[in-house]
Amino acid sequence: MAEHGHERERAGRERGPHVRVAVIGSGFGGLGAAVRLRREGITDFVVLERAGSVGGTWRDNDYPGCACDVPSHLYSFSFAPNPDWPRAFSGQEHIRAYLEHVADVFRLRPHIRFDSEVTMMRWDGERLCWDIETSGGRLSADVVVSATGPLSDPKIPTEAELPGLGSFPGKVFHSARWDHGYDLRGKRVAMIGTGASAIQIVPAIQPEVDRLTLFQRTPPWVLPRVDRGISGVERWLHRQLPLTAQARRGLLWGIRELQVQAFTKRPEVLGVVERVAKRHLARVVDDPDLRARLTPDYRIGCKRILLSNTYYPALTRPNVDVVASGLAKVDGSTLVAADGSTAEVDAIVFGTGFHVTDMPIADRVVGADGRTLAEAWADGGMRSLRGASAAGFPNWMTIIGPNTGLGNSSMILMIESQLAYMADFVRQLDVLGGRVALDARPAAVAAWNERVQRRMERTIWNTGGCTSWYLDANGRNTTIWPGTTAEFRGATRRVELSEYEVLRVARPRTESEERSMKTDTVKVEAGA
Ligand code: NAP
Numbered sequence: 365m366a367e368h369g370h371e372r373e374r375a376g377r378e379r380g381p382h383v384r385v386a387v388i389g390s391g392f393g394g395l396g397a398a399v400r401l402r403r404e405g406i407t408d409f410v411v412l413e414r415a416g417s418v419g420g421t422w423r424d425n426d427y428p429g430c431a432c433d434v435p436s437h438l439y440s441f442s443f444a445p446n447p448d449w450p451r452a453f454s455g456q457e458h459i460r461a462y463l464e465h466v467a468d469v470f471r472l473r474p475h476i477r478f479d480s481e482v483t484m485m486r487w488d489g490e491r492l493c494w495d496i497e498t499s500g501g502r503l504s505a506d507v508v509v510s511a512t513g514p515l516s517d518p519k520i521p522t523e524a525e526l527p528g529l530g531s532f533p534g535k536v537f538h539s540a541r542w543d544h545g546y547d548l549r550g551k552r553v554a555m556i557g558t559g560a561s562a563i564q565i566v567p568a569i570q571p572e573v574d575r576l577t578l579f580q581r582t583p584p585w586v587l588p589r590v591d592r593g594i595s596g597v598e599r600w601l602h603r604q605l606p607l608t609a610q611a612r613r614g615l616l617w618g619i620r621e622l623q624v625q626a627f628t629k630r631p632e633v634l635g636v637v638e639r640v641a642k643r644h645l646a647r648v649v650d651d652p653d654l655r656a657r658l659t660p661d662y663r664i665g666c667k668r669i670l671l672s673n674t675y676y677p678a679l680t681r682p683n684v685d686v687v688a689s690g691l692a693k694v695d696g697s698t699l700v701a702a703d704g705s706t707a708e709v710d711a712i713v714f715g716t717g718f719h720v721t722d723m724p725i726a727d728r729v730v731g732a733d734g735r736t737l738a739e740a741w742a743d744g745g746m747r748s749l750r751g752a753s754a755a756g757f758p759n760w761m762t763i764i765g766p767n768t769g770l771g772n773s774s775m776i777l778m779i780e781s782q783l784a785y786m787a788d789f790v791r792q793l794d795v796l797g798g799r800v801a802l803d804a805r806p807a808a809v810a811a812w813n814e815r816v817q818r819r820m821e822r823t824i825w826n827t828g829g830c831t832s833w834y835l836d837a838n839g840r841n842t843t844i845w846p847g848t849t850a851e852f853r854g855a856t857r858r859v860e861l862s863e864y865e866v867l868r869v870a871r872p873r874t875e876s877e878e879r880s881m882k883t884d885t886v887k888v889e890a891g892a
Pocket residue numbers: 431432433434515521539556557558559560561562579580581582668689690691692715716717718831832833
């Protein structure tokens with residue numbers, strides 16, 4: 365018996381420290397989770413961050429021209445208003461600075477383990493906790509909150525998708541991994557893609573490159589961007605009378621809540637918006653041939669609507685070529701499009717998006733039956749209960765999980781709803797007491813997804829005649845929330861215990877196990 369006790373203690377030491385909650389990622393989702401946990405009085409948690417600083421996608425995406433196309437007063441935490449946003453639509457550097465500020469003001473830094481990339485986590489059904497391996501060491505946690513975000517792992521075409529890429533002699537990088545050490549001045553550059561990232565990069569680099577060749581597989585719908593600086597008077601007012609900032613946020617939110625009805629229920633009214641976008645294109649692009657190439661043949665809103673006043677003008681400049689075809693292969697330094705057009709270039713910038721519906725973290729989560737989350741989702745795509753919990757993955761939840769994305773409003777609203785759900789989840793575990801875990805019932809997950817997919821049928825994302833990263837390999841929309849943010853808030857206010865199976869330890873932990881978990885527990889002082 366004593367020998368077994370020693371073995372268990374040794375195993376406990378090898379597993380590393382134990383925490384109540386492990387949050388993965390320190391972008392908006394992860395920092396928000398940390399703030400919320402502290403507000404709930406929980407201090408026994410860590411935030412595992414693979415990089416050396418906070419900010420998530422707003423740290424990684426520092427390409428020239430990077431900015432947010434959602435107004436900052438809405439694209440920020442309701443519990444951490446910033447009266448000093450300099451512009452209606454802030455640049456990346458301001459958003460990143462905001463997140464650094466949140467980490468400081470809410471005293472989150474003692475919780476953050478930088479350079480700790482999660483390489484694997486396994487559910488231990490006996491101890492009812494997660495064993496987590498990271499590049500910075502091991503640990504275990506009662507609850508895992510995965511806030512890795514959908515836009516974190518860049519998608520670059522593989523050699524099979526893009527033959528010859530490996531032998532390209534020039535520079536290659538992705539929009540989210542910008543190589544600031546590489547001087548684009550005077551270079552012949554290929555921009556691949558026409559998504560939200562590419563349309564910001566193109567006007568930012570066009571003036572300095574020798575030639576810019578844009579490989580456009582699908583033209584985006586682009587609306588004018590009504591941006592402006594926020595005046596000193598407004599900022600003063602927002603500082604002195606926080607209600608004015610709240611009113612501003614409320615207005616921005618309300619307009620988008622109304623707009624979403626067109627995306628979800630009445631796509632036909634979006635014809636008006638298509639006319640505005642076409643006028644915007646016609647006003648800037650005189651050349652009928654270029655205009656034809658830039659005119660989408662699917663409904664507006666089907667892909668994310670892009671906002672820019674500088675994209676179309678950049679495309680009319682003499683050093684820019686728009687190839688209306690996707691990049692199909694690379695032959696030395698010659699890029700060959702699907703329609704046979706070629707361009708000789710020095711550098712390729714991939715604005716080809718992210719692994720969203722095949723999120724890499726899903727390969728690193730091993731659930732109760734020994735399958736990874738990716739394997740569990742292989743048949744039928746990503747699905748969860750209320751965008752958070754997956755069946756067979758007890759005490760694991762994700763922030764910005766399946767079908768929580770938005771096409772027209774601020775993701776921070778959705779994140780905050782999920783934080784409320786997370787807080788109630790942890791609360792429910794407390795109320796149940798003892799060594800306990802909650803596992804989403806497969807029937808509840810199925811019912812939730814049926815409801816979501818039924819509502820999805822009429823939406824512009826499914827009916828607009830396009831492909832997009834909203835749809836998975838089977839054409840199923842597993843990313844977008846087909847409703848208002850208020851509806852999602854209502855659906856995530858509380859954890860319905862009837863939707864979960866309550867798991868309790870079959871074998872009570874021995875005293876020595878409890879002791880080793882307690883002594884190893886990472887303690888972060890409440891006032892730290
Ligand atoms: P994206 O929207 O997924 O766009 C990827 C682009 O790459 C698409 O235009 C795609 O064409 C194109 N592509 C892929 N393979 C290609 C090939 N072989 N040849 C030519 N084109 C190819 O990625 P993203 O622009 O990085 O944006 C992702 C998301 O990040 C956005 O939707 C948005 O949610 C977010 N974002 C937001 C902001 C903001 O202002 N808030 C800014 C940047 C990004 P197809 O369209 O034909 O598939």
